[in-house]
Structures are given as structure tokens and as C-alpha cells.
Amino acid sequence: MTQTFFAGFALGLSLILAIGAQNAFVLRQGLRRMHVLPVVLVCALSDALLIAAGVAGFGALAEAVPGLEFWMRIFGAAFLLWYGARTLLSAWRGGATLEAASGSQSLRAAVLTCLALTWLNPHVYLDTVVLLGAISAQYEARVVFAIGAMSASFVFFFSLGYGARALAPVFARPRAWQVLDLLIGLTMWAIAAKLLVM
Numbered sequence: 001m002t003q004t005f006f007a008g009f010a011l012g013l014s015l016i017l018a019i020g021a022q023n024a025f026v027l028r029q030g031l032r033r034m035h036v037l038p039v040v041l042v043c044a045l046s047d048a049l050l051i052a053a054g055v056a057g058f059g060a061l062a063e064a065v066p067g068l069e070f071w072m073r074i075f076g077a078a079f080l081l082w083y084g085a086r087t088l089l090s091a092w093r094g095g096a097t098l099e100a101a102s103g104s105q106s107l108r109a110a111v112l113t114c115l116a117l118t119w120l121n122p123h124v125y126l127d128t129v130v131l132l133g134a135i136s137a138q139y140e141a142r143v144v145f146a147i148g149a150m151s152a153s154f155v156f157f158f159s160l161g162y163g164a165r166a167l168a169p170v171f172a173r174p175r176a177w178q179v180l181d182l183l184i185g186l187t188m189w190a191i192a193a194k195l196l197v198m
Contacts, residue, residue, distance in 0.1 A: 006148060008147065009149065012148065015127040021188050022043060024116045024188070025113065027164050029161060031164045033165065047157075049147050050125065054130065055136045074196075079186070080121075084187075121191075129150075
């Protein structure tokens, strides 16, 4: 049972470690110290729901519904292009990003952005629903495997959101925010381009 838990934990962690749109958003919220708890909870709970669906056998839906994966990629790419453009504009303006850090973003806007970055990302479905769901079938204690993968999501997102505060002194400078926004915007566009050429 312990071995199954850690197998799920290790696989879950390896799938979310790469910097993507969702992780970049959580990092940015953590640096700004804005709505960190709701944002990390949305990410971790969304992952938990998707992992549960995958382990329960929902992964077969993507194969059963023709065109579902295609439209998920199109909507995901469109959202990432829009969000990337917005972030690149903040990088270009410079000071506007620092003003935003003082608390102008509403909780509703933060949660809706986080939900969109999570649920409109086709890679999330491929990783959590399809891949984790398929691998969990190898284990007799599939629920324990799922709990391990879910635990990895909670550990990762809480560490990223609250650990970002350690970088706060670096981001006291306007140039650091511009570089971060530039990297986030380019990451969003790179992921969108990858989705469109798949």
C-alpha cells in the first residue's frame, strides 16, 4: 500500500513539475501575495477531481467522443494566446505590473483565471485523466495510487504558492517583474503554439 501511494505521488509530482501556464500563474500570485490560498486550492482540488475521474475510468471518454480532443486544444490555445498577450503587455508597460501587485486584482478574477488555465488546458486532461488513469489500472489499490497523486498536487501547489514569498526581495525591483511577465507571456504563447500544431 505504501509503495502504491508513493508510486502515485512520484508520478503525480513529475507530471506537474514542468513550468506551464498554471504553474506560472500560481508563482505570480505567490509573488504578489494575492489570493494565494484560493488559487492553490483551486489548482489542487481541480487536479484531485481530474485524477479521480481518470482512475474511475473516465479517460475512455476522450477516445469515445470524436473531436473532443481537437476542440479542447483550440479553446485552450485561444485562452493561452489571450492571457499571454495580456502578460506581455504588462511586461512592456513595466510599472503597471507593480501597481497590480498592490492589490487591484479581485478574488473572483484570480479564481476565474486559475479555473480557465486549469480546465481549458488539454495537457491537464492528458496527464491526469488519461495517463494517470491508465497507469493506475496496473495497481490493485487504485484508490491509494490516486490519493498519492492527489497528495503530490497539494504539496506542489502549496509549496509553489507560498514558497514564492522567499523570492519577494528579488521582485521588489520593477525590472524583475518585467522579466517574469515576459517569461510567463512567452511560455503561454509557446504552449499555445504547441497545442495548435499537434
